[in-house]
Amino acid sequence: MVFLTNLLFGFVLAAFCYAMVSARTRRQLLALAVAGALAVALLGPPPAQAQGSLVTAIQSVLNVINGLIKTALNSINSVRTALSNLYQQATWPVALINQAKANVTQMIGQYRGLMQSIFTIDLKSATLPNPAALEAVMRNHQTSDFTSLTSSFGNTYGAVPNAATVSLADRTMMDMDDALAVDNLKTLKESDAADDLTLRAADNIENAASQAAPGSAPFLTATAVVASIQSQALTQKMLAAELRQEAAKLAHENALRKRGATLTGDVNTQILNLLQRK
Amino acid sequence: MKNAIASVKQGLWWIWRHKVRTVVLLLVFSFLVPGPVRSQFLDPCCAILATGLSTISSTLSSVIGGGLNSILSVEKNISNFEQTVVWPQKLIAQAQSLVGNVQGIFNQIQGVMRVPVNSASLPATQQFEQNLLSRDPNQIAQTSAQYTAVYGAVPNPTAASPQTRDMVDMTDAAAQAAMKRAIEIDALADLELQAADQINQSIQTAAPGSAPIIEAQADAWLVRANAYTQSATADLMRVRAIDLANASANVKNGAANTAAIQQQIYNLLKRQ
Numbered sequence: 001m002v003f004l005t006n007l008l009f010g011f012v013l014a015a016f017c018y019a020m021v022s023a024r025t026r027r028q029l030l031a032l033a034v035a036g037a038l039a040v041a042l043l044g045p046p047p048a049q050a051q052g053s054l055v056t057a058i059q060s061v062l063n064v065i066n067g068l069i070k071t072a073l074n075s076i077n078s079v080r081t082a083l084s085n086l087y088q089q090a091t092w093p094v095a096l097i098n099q100a101k102a103n104v105t106q107m108i109g110q111y112r113g114l115m116q117s118i119f120t121i122d123l124k125s126a127t128l129p130n131p132a133a134l135e136a137v138m139r140n141h142q143t144s145d146f147t148s149l150t151s152s153f154g155n156t157y158g159a160v161p162n163a164a165t166v167s168l169a170d171r172t173m174m175d176m177d178d179a180l181a182v183d184n185l186k187t188l189k190e191s192d193a194a195d196d197l198t199l200r201a202a203d204n205i206e207n208a209a210s211q212a213a214p215g216s217a218p219f220l221t222a223t224a225v226v227a228s229i230q231s232q233a234l235t236q237k238m239l240a241a242e243l244r245q246e247a248a249k250l251a252h253e254n255a256l257r258k259r260g261a262t263l264t265g266d267v268n269t270q271i272l273n274l275l276q277r278k
Numbered sequence: 279m280k281n282a283i284a285s286v287k288q289g290l291w292w293i294w295r296h297k298v299r300t301v302v303l304l305l306v307f308s309f310l311v312p313g314p315v316r317s318q319f320l321d322p323c324c325a326i327l328a329t330g331l332s333t334i335s336s337t338l339s340s341v342i343g344g345g346l347n348s349i350l351s352v353e354k355n356i357s358n359f360e361q362t363v364v365w366p367q368k369l370i371a372q373a374q375s376l377v378g379n380v381q382g383i384f385n386q387i388q389g390v391m392r393v394p395v396n397s398a399s400l401p402a403t404q405q406f407e408q409n410l411l412s413r414d415p416n417q418i419a420q421t422s423a424q425y426t427a428v429y430g431a432v433p434n435p436t437a438a439s440p441q442t443r444d445m446v447d448m449t450d451a452a453a454q455a456a457m458k459r460a461i462e463i464d465a466l467a468d469l470e471l472q473a474a475d476q477i478n479q480s481i482q483t484a485a486p487g488s489a490p491i492i493e494a495q496a497d498a499w500l501v502r503a504n505a506y507t508q509s510a511t512a513d514l515m516r517v518r519a520i521d522l523a524n525a526s527a528n529v530k531n532g533a534a535n536t537a538a539i540q541q542q543i544y545n546l547l548k549r550q
Contacts, residue, residue: 016306020299033302054323058330065337073345080352087356092364143393150397160399169430172402176428179398179407186395194387201383208376215365218489219373222481223380225496229474230384232503233467237391239510240460240467244410246517247456253524254449255429261438261446 012039092214104210112203119199130155138185141192149189153182173255180248187241194234201227365486374482381478388471402427410457413464421461425454445527452520459513466506473499 016036023029088094124139126132134152137145160175205224212220293300361367398407406424409417432447477499480492 020303036306061334065341070341077348084352084356143390172428175400175403182397183395190390193390197383197387201380213366213369215486216369216373222489222493223377226474226478229499229503233470236463236467236507240463243456243460243514247453251429251453258430258433258446261433261442265437
């Protein structure tokens with residue numbers, strides 16, 4: 001590129017010299033002189049700067065570095081240091097984090113065994129063989145022995161009588177009452193087993209909390225909330241079972257009331273018939 | 279030699295004749311002659327430049343380099359603190375695996391709660407029990423008919439007094455509503471368990487910064503679940519209130535019947 005530029009410059013200069021030498025009129029000469037002056041004025045190098053302005057420029061760069069940039073860097077440094085101190089001393093002080101974890105561990109030791117021993121106290125109180133068997137199967141937290149529950153319930157409370165011995169209405173009501181009672185006893189066994197598992201989940205979450213970091217704790221709180229939802233759903237299932245049971249009790253009493261009303265009507269009619277015969 | 283002298287003379291003669299052209303050419307050449315190169319050692323401008331650049335370099339090293347190094351050290355300190363104390367990757371992974379573990383426990387619970395509990399033995403009661411335990415809100419439409427099949431209908435006006443019929447109807451209504459609510463609550467509880475599963479899966483793939491958002495959603499679900507529990511409790515209270523009202527109505531009817539019997543005995547005695 002530089003070579004080409006030099007070549008072009010030499011060519012233009014030679015052309016200019018030739019034109020100056022071979023110009024015939026004064027007007028041509030004047031035009032060439034003006035063109036040369038313009039070319040020199042336009043293509044000539046800029047005037048050199050004085051030494052004084054170079055020193056000023058260097059000094060101004062130094063001033064910028066020592067003033068603006070230094071101040072900015074110092075400010076950034078002090079802000080980051082303050083932030084670091086805030087994190088380590090106020091937001092996440094290691095001593096308090098360790099203290100919280102130690103607290104969790106201490107409370108696990110203080111309460112878990114005690115509560116478990118209270119919760120596992122044997123509540124069975126039946127004295128006779130049939131009720132004792134029913135009570136044992138009712139309270140064993142197992143869901144694989146529903147058949148024994150049904151047979152123990154039958155042994156204690158008796159089976160639904162034969163069709164020949166009672167009315168259909170009575171048999172139906174007895175069967176429904178027994179069914180709902182046994183359903184609920186089975187649901188309670190499921191719920192006992194679910195309680196054991198829920199307590200295990202709570203223990204696991206608490207164990208994890210004793211080793212957690214501030215950044216991992218949100219996972220534990222979130223899963224604890226989810227466990228609460230699930231636990232609430234189980235409570236709802238128990239409430240639904242209780243609702244069925246209470247409603248069946250009410251329906252049973254009401255069925256007796258209906259029958260009583262019908263019987264009273266029948267008795268009234270029979271007394272009236274008797275009196276009319278006399 | 280003679281030729282050379284003659285040529286010089288001829289050239290000088292040309293210059294003498296073309297003074298203007300010669301001056302213009304000399305001026306152009308003088309402007310275009312390259313300037314002298316300045317020496318690095320002798321030119322004071324270069325020395326000043328060198329000193330200035332050296333000062334700038336040392337200032338950059340001390341002021342900017344030093345400042346940046348201090349900031350880097352603070353940043354490293356913060357980064358190290360955050361990685362080891364606040365958000366340690368290992369503990370985050372442990373917490374995420376615990377979420378999976380808790381989910382496993384609740385899957386077991388769901389399995390336990392799905393073991394069938396139906397126990398009725400007669401056709402009508404079996405059908406009614408199946409309806410009550412169905413956890414299917416679409417089956418609520420059949421509950422009333424099946425209830426009547428098991429517990430009977432409201433007596434005819436000829437068979438019972440209006441008060442008794444009102445009481446029977448109200449009691450049946452409360453019992454049926456409670457049974458229907460039980461089906462609803464079972465279905466809602468199933469949906470809550472399903473949602474809880476989904477939320478737990480989200481937590482397992484969450485970041486420490488996004489976990490609180492999922493927690494907020496879980497909190498909202500918990501509030502909702504509490505509302506459903508309250509609704510079930512309300513229905514339970516309604517059933518018990520109707521039971522209490524029935525007990526009271528029985529006493530009232532008993533009192534009214536006693537008064538009526540007394541009146542009839544009195545009338546009988548007066549006739550004799």
